[in-house]
Amino acid sequence: MTTATPEPERVHELPAVTGTTETLRRVVPQTLIQAKRLLLRWWRDPLTLMQSLLFPALLLVMLQTVLGKQITAFSGASALYGSVPMVALVGVMSGSLAGAITLGRERDAGLLARFWVLPVHRASGLAARIVAEGVRILTCTVVLFAVGVVLGFRFEQGIAAAVALLMVPLLFGLAFATAVTTVAVFGARAAVVEAISLGSSMMMFFSTGFVPLAAYPGWARPIVEHQPMSHAINAMRGLSLGGPVREPLLATLAWSVGTIVVFAIPAAIGYRRASRR
Numbered sequence: 378m379t380t381a382t383p384e385p386e387r388v389h390e391l392p393a394v395t396g397t398t399e400t401l402r403r404v405v406p407q408t409l410i411q412a413k414r415l416l417l418r419w420w421r422d423p424l425t426l427m428q429s430l431l432f433p434a435l436l437l438v439m440l441q442t443v444l445g446k447q448i449t450a451f452s453g454a455s456a457l458y459g460s461v462p463m464v465a466l467v468g469v470m471s472g473s474l475a476g477a478i479t480l481g482r483e484r485d486a487g488l489l490a491r492f493w494v495l496p497v498h499r500a501s502g503l504a505a506r507i508v509a510e511g512v513r514i515l516t517c518t519v520v521l522f523a524v525g526v527v528l529g530f531r532f533e534q535g536i537a538a539a540v541a542l543l544m545v546p547l548l549f550g551l552a553f554a555t556a557v558t559t560v561a562v563f564g565a566r567a568a569v570v571e572a573i574s575l576g577s578s579m580m581m582f583f584s585t586g587f588v589p590l591a592a593y594p595g596w597a598r599p600i601v602e603h604q605p606m607s608h609a610i611n612a613m614r615g616l617s618l619g620g621p622v623r624e625p626l627l628a629t630l631a632w633s634v635g636t637i638v639v640f641a642i643p644a645a646i647g648y649r650r651a652s653r654r
Contacts (some may be wrong), residue, residue, distance in 0.1 A: 384419070385486060396612050403497075403498045403501075403517065404498045404500055404504065407469065407497045407498055407501035408501045408503075408504045408505045408508060408607045409438045409505075409508070410502075410505075411492075411497075411501055411502060411505030412505040412506075412509040412512070414505075415505060415506060415509035415513060416509050416512060416513065417524050418479065419472075419476065419479070419509070419513060419595070422476070422479065424475050425475040425476065425479070426527045427509055428468075428471035428472060428474065428475045429468050429469075429471055429472030429475065429513065429517045430468065430517055430520055430521075430575055430650045431467070432468075432471065433464045433468035433471065433517075434464075434520070434521060434524050436462060436464055436467065437461065437464040437521065437524055437525065437528070438524070438528070440464070441456065441457060441458070441460060444456065444588075445460075448460075448588060450588065451588075451589060451591075451592065454618060455529060455530075455618075456613050457509060457525055457528055457529055457550060457587070458528040458530065458587075458617055458618040459585060459586040459587070459610060460525075460586055460587075461521070461522060461525035461528075461530045462542075462545075462546075462586055462610045462613035462617075463581060463584055463586025463587060463606070463610050463614075464521055464525075464586075465517070465518050465522060465546050466546055466549060466550075466581075466586075466606055466609055466610070467496055467577070467581055468517045468518070468573075469514050469517065469518070469546050469550035469553065470550070470553050470577045471558045471574075471577070472513055472514070472517055473510070473524070473550065473553050473554040474566075474570060474573060474574055475579070476506075476510065476513075476554065476557070476558075477561035478561075478570060480506075480558065480561045480562065481561050484561075484562065484651045484652075489502070489648075489651055489652040490652055490653065493652040493653060494621040494653065495636060498538070499649075502648065502652065503644070503645060505647050506552070506558065507554075510550065510551060510554045511547060511551065511582070513535045514546060514547050514550040514551070514554075515543065515547055518543055518546045519543070520545070522543075529649070530617070531617070532617055533617060533618055533619060534616055534617060534618075534619060538616040538617070539616070539617070541616055542612075542613050542616040542617055545609050545612050545616070545626070545629060546609070546613075547615050548610045548629065548630065548633045549606075549629060549632075549633055551604070551637065552632070552633035552634075552636040552637050553641045555637050555641055555644055556636055556639075557573065558640075558644045558647075558648070559640045559643045559644040560646065562647030562648045562651045563614065563643070563647045563650075563651075580590060580604060580605075580606045580608070583597065583600060583601050583602060583604065583609050584606045584610055585601060585602070585606070585609045585611055586605065586606070586608040586610040590602055590607075600648050603628075605628075605629065605632035605633075607625075608625045608626075608628035608629045608632065609625070609629045611625035611626040612626040612628075612629050626654060
């Protein structure tokens with residue numbers, strides 16, 4: 378007597394939904410949730426708070442106390458219109474470096490790999506970091522400019538120019554964060570992070586926000602004048618005190634967009650590779 382072989386159960390596959398509405402429905406809420414996680418982690422991390430807020434604020438007070446009167450007498454305008462934008466950019470870069478260290482720790486601990494296997498959209502992880510960086514940059518910029526206002530900084534060109542001024546550190550910071558993220562996901566070590574931090578400090582000391590361009594020796598002036606930080610500082614000075622805006626703003630836009638174009642794809646590839654370790 379032969380027994381009938383049972384037929385294997387048929388697995389009914391659900392049709393894949395590839396419409397734009399479904400993609401947006403998944404990406405946006407998942408991106409916001411992960412961005413909130415990053416912001417909460419940065420807020421509770423003393424290193425990030427000190428590097429992005431405390432140290433820049435203390436640096437601004439120190440510069441105004443030690444060099445403010447001399448620079449004001451030399452340039453004929455308050456030193457705050459150079460030092461406040463400069464310190465805002467320093468806070469942006471320092472916060473990005475702290476974020477890169479955090480990203481490296483998450484990669485080494487396997488947290489990125491655990492997120493990778495969850496049923497979330499693949500783009501939400503990197504998109505969340507971009508959103509969180511933007512929020513952090515704007516928050517730090519507003520706080521540092523508030524400290525500058527207490528010291529005597531004023532927005533002389535009106536509200537519209539003040540809003541445009543706040544967008545300059547955002548653009549500059551997102552470009553810098555893209556480059557730093559690329560370094561972090563491709564296996565950044567402490568020495569590499571320290572080298573980037575040293576380079577950022579050199580950019581600060583050799584910028585038009587530290588002292589006026591005329592105070593530098595002749596051989597250093599072309600370097601100081603055309604480095605990206607000086608362009609951003611000059612644009613913010615023009616938007617606050619008055620003066621040339623178009624040329625330094627276009628130069629800042631060119632530097633920032635160029636950096637994002639160069640490092641965006643490597644950052645995405647490196648993040649994907651780091652998440653699959």
